[in-house]
Amino acid sequence: MASYGPPDRFNEEKATYAVRGSDAPDIAAGVAAIRNVMKTLPVRPGVYRMHDARGDVLYVGKARALKHRVVNYTQVDRLTKRLQRMVAQTRSMTIVTTNNEAEALLLEAQLIKRYRPAYNVLLRDDKSFPFILLRADHQFPRIQKHRGARRAKGDYYGPFASAGSVNNTLNALQKLFLLRSCTDGFFKTRDRPCLLYQIKRCSAPCVGRVSVEEYADLVSDSKKFLGGKATDVQAKLGAEMEAAAANMDFELAAVLRDRLKALTFIQGSQFINAEGVGDADIFAMASHEGVIGIQAFFIRGGQNWGHRSFFPAHTADVPEDEVLTSFLTQFYEEVPPARTVFVDRELPEAALLAEVMTAQAGRKVELSVPQRGTRKRLMEQAQRNATEALERRLAESTTQARLTREVAEFFELPEPPDRIEVYDNSHIQGANALGAMVVAGPEGFRKGQYRKFNIKQAATDDDFAMMREVFGRRFARALEEDPDRDSGEWPDLVLIDGGRGQLNAAKGVLEALGIEDVCLVGVAKGPDHGREGREVFHLIDGRELTLPVNSPLLFYLQRLRDEVHRFAIGAHRAKRSKAIGASPLDEVPGIGPARKKALLMHFGTGRAVRNASLGDLQKAPGVSAAVAQQVYDFYHAR
Numbered sequence: 001m002a003s004y005g006p007p008d009r010f011n012e013e014k015a016t017y018a019v020r021g022s023d024a025p026d027i028a029a030g031v032a033a034i035r036n037v038m039k040t041l042p043v044r045p046g047v048y049r050m051h052d053a054r055g056d057v058l059y060v061g062k063a064r065a066l067k068h069r070v071v072n073y074t075q076v077d078r079l080t081k082r083l084q085r086m087v088a089q090t091r092s093m094t095i096v097t098t099n100n101e102a103e104a105l106l107l108e109a110q111l112i113k114r115y116r117p118a119y120n121v122l123l124r125d126d127k128s129f130p131f132i133l134l135r136a137d138h139q140f141p142r143i144q145k146h147r148g149a150r151r152a153k154g155d156y157y158g159p160f161a162s163a164g165s166v167n168n169t170l171n172a173l174q175k176l177f178l179l180r181s182c183t184d185g186f187f188k189t190r191d192r193p194c195l196l197y198q199i200k201r202c203s204a205p206c207v208g209r210v211s212v213e214e215y216a217d218l219v220s221d222s223k224k225f226l227g228g229k230a231t232d233v234q235a236k237l238g239a240e241m242e243a244a245a246a247n248m249d250f251e252l253a254a255v256l257r258d259r260l261k262a263l264t265f266i267q268g269s270q271f272i273n274a275e276g277v278g279d280a281d282i283f284a285m286a287s288h289e290g291v292i293g294i295q296a297f298f299i300r301g302g303q304n305w306g307h308r309s310f311f312p313a314h315t316a317d318v319p320e321d322e323v324l325t326s327f328l329t330q331f332y333e334e335v336p337p338a339r340t341v342f343v344d345r346e347l348p349e350a351a352l353l354a355e356v357m358t359a360q361a362g363r364k365v366e367l368s369v370p371q372r373g374t375r376k377r378l379m380e381q382a383q384r385n386a387t388e389a390l391e392r393r394l395a396e397s398t399t400q401a402r403l404t405r406e407v408a409e410f411f412e413l414p415e416p417p418d419r420i421e422v423y424d425n426s427h428i429q430g431a432n433a434l435g436a437m438v439v440a441g442p443e444g445f446r447k448g449q450y451r452k453f454n455i456k457q458a459a460t461d462d463d464f465a466m467m468r469e470v471f472g473r474r475f476a477r478a479l480e481e482d483p484d485r486d487s488g489e490w491p492d493l494v495l496i497d498g499g500r501g502q503l504n505a506a507k508g509v510l511e512a513l514g515i516e517d518v519c520l521v522g523v524a525k526g527p528d529h530g531r532e533g534r535e536v537f538h539l540i541d542g543r544e545l546t547l548p549v550n551s552p553l554l555f556y557l558q559r560l561r562d563e564v565h566r567f568a569i570g571a572h573r574a575k576r577s578k579a580i581g582a583s584p585l586d587e588v589p590g591i592g593p594a595r596k597k598a599l600l601m602h603f604g605t606g607r608a609v610r611n612a613s614l615g616d617l618q619k620a621p622g623v624s625a626a627v628a629q630q631v632y633d634f635y636h637a638r
Helices: 007-013 028-038 065-073 081-089 101-115 163-177 184-189 212-226 228-248 250-269 320-331 348-362 373-410 463-481 501-514 551-581 593-603 606-611 614-619 625-636
Strands: 016-019 048-049 057-063 092-097 131-135 142-146 154-157 280-290 291-300 303-310 340-343 367-368 420-428 431-442 449-456 493-497 519-524 534-541
Touching: 007 340, 016 081, 028 081, 028 092, 048 101, 057 101, 057 348, 057 373, 065 092, 081 449, 101 320, 101 348, 131 163, 131 212, 131 367, 131 614, 142 163, 142 493, 154 212, 154 291, 163 303, 250 463, 280 320, 280 373, 280 614, 291 320, 303 373, 320 340, 340 373, 373 551, 420 449, 420 463, 420 551, 431 463, 431 551, 449 463, 449 551, 463 501, 493 501, 493 551, 501 519, 593 606, 593 614, 614 625
Parallel strands: 280 340, 340 367, 420 493, 493 519
Antiparallel strands: 016 092, 048 057, 048 092, 131 142, 131 154, 280 291, 291 303, 420 431, 431 449, 519 534
16 A cells, blocks of 8 residues: 655645636536536546635545546535535635545545635544653653654553543552653752652652662553553562562562552543453444534553543534544544544445555554444443533533623624634733733634734733734734635634723724724723622723623623633743743854853853853853854854
8 A cells, every 4th residue: 555645745746727707606606617627637536625716725525536526516406505505615626636545535634634624524623632651762761641743762652532531540650650750851960869759659760769670670560551461460569569568578568559559540440341342442423403423432452541522513414424434534644543443333435444544553453333242332332422422512502602692682793703702911020921812602612723922012011002912913914814704713702801991902903904893892800809790891882881790691701701811821821931941042043052051051140151251251161162252242243
């Protein structure tokens, strides 16, 4: 099977075809554009993208034979209403040919992730999954939580369904195997054990409390446990505890007893009995009134590593088999598949999916529907969880819809807001100032669309100027990138944490940009500053509104404000922490970590380096004459 690369490897075979016509949705113009493309389409595998008049991607699809697949879009009477709307907006297409259908399926998933088209089923959860990493680049390997690309040398165990599940497992593993979790830099500088040793969560290899051989034995046991051989580890610990007790070494026996307790805790917390299943991912689907929920269970080595609910977007009028197939393709675009993937229904493209997952994993992956035994029982449990999660989702959506209707009535909006943006500033006496924006919609918070704005121009002790800068950057960019407001990223309601002053600052910016139809509301704490329930809502026309202290709408608006507080403070803390670790020498071009360390070790502080003469700089160990001249010129030749 051919190896799969990024979409750009196919650029030499890509071509775009367009048709002239009106920019307004017109199904005849859309069909004409598609027919124009068909004149040169090959009968071979590939991926096609449909674009609107502005060039934005409407849909990404794959085909075993491009010509035979694309022709279906010209048969308008056979299309669903959703696809008819898509064809009406289509004005051009991009075609990419591939070597086979499996390559086309993988490329389709990559392009959907890149463009997020409006007519594709989308996996909305944009969080990467956490893993446990047992590093292999140190004499005393470190165990840690890991997200993102797996570049570090070592063994990765996962995915875990959530940060909570991986943290709980890590904590128990530290008690069970006493592996270090500190960084290599921290490890090098220790001359006595840290607190983790005192609370029996580390064996203190940093100060020689455990030998290389003994630590390697702990690492071996941890690999066995994470690989599904918990029974072997349990038997070994039990035998060692009995031997220690027989030898009257009660201190060692107590340590081994505590480790056995940790093992029992992990096994008890994994309430799903998946004995004999090995490594498996389990997916079950539930649907109601056009909303689809997918429940995923992650089983590794017969251990439950958590479960998560997904609610794909753009699923209306899409067959359920197609939704699940698209979901799995996008899900495994980044997450490595288990050896077995169980689904709750037969999929028409099951063999193709298994082929792609096998190529991605570098080993055989089986895709099947469980029929009996433990596998069947696990699938039934996943189905129950999928149904319950969907019911909760629909109940929350109903409540959310009611709240957004009340928001529209309270602020006199023409219709319930689809996008609410909330703004706040954060700084400490003007230092490390930034602005924050959170986004909410009918489905809740849209965390993937949160933004922070590092204050660059405004005086950082002037809240009004900071608000003007944030709004100027946010809406000037919106006008440039989406002047027609058809991307769905223009707010229907903007809430500003602050009173009349902050509101007027934002209002002035929008007026200067010629934006007059965005509803702005300032949220102030009212006369009893700091007391919940006394908020005053300032409107542009000068009115001030309040809500009863027990109003559900007030609680909702408070939750929006609290979320922007949380995000702003978190971003500010991260910026402040980074600034604390910064050095004045970071600004000097061409000075790497080794020379920076040499200069600081010789002079003591960054200020002393800045004030040093050229001769003194040249005397610093490890600093050449050229580097000394470079540092001196940076601070003095201005």
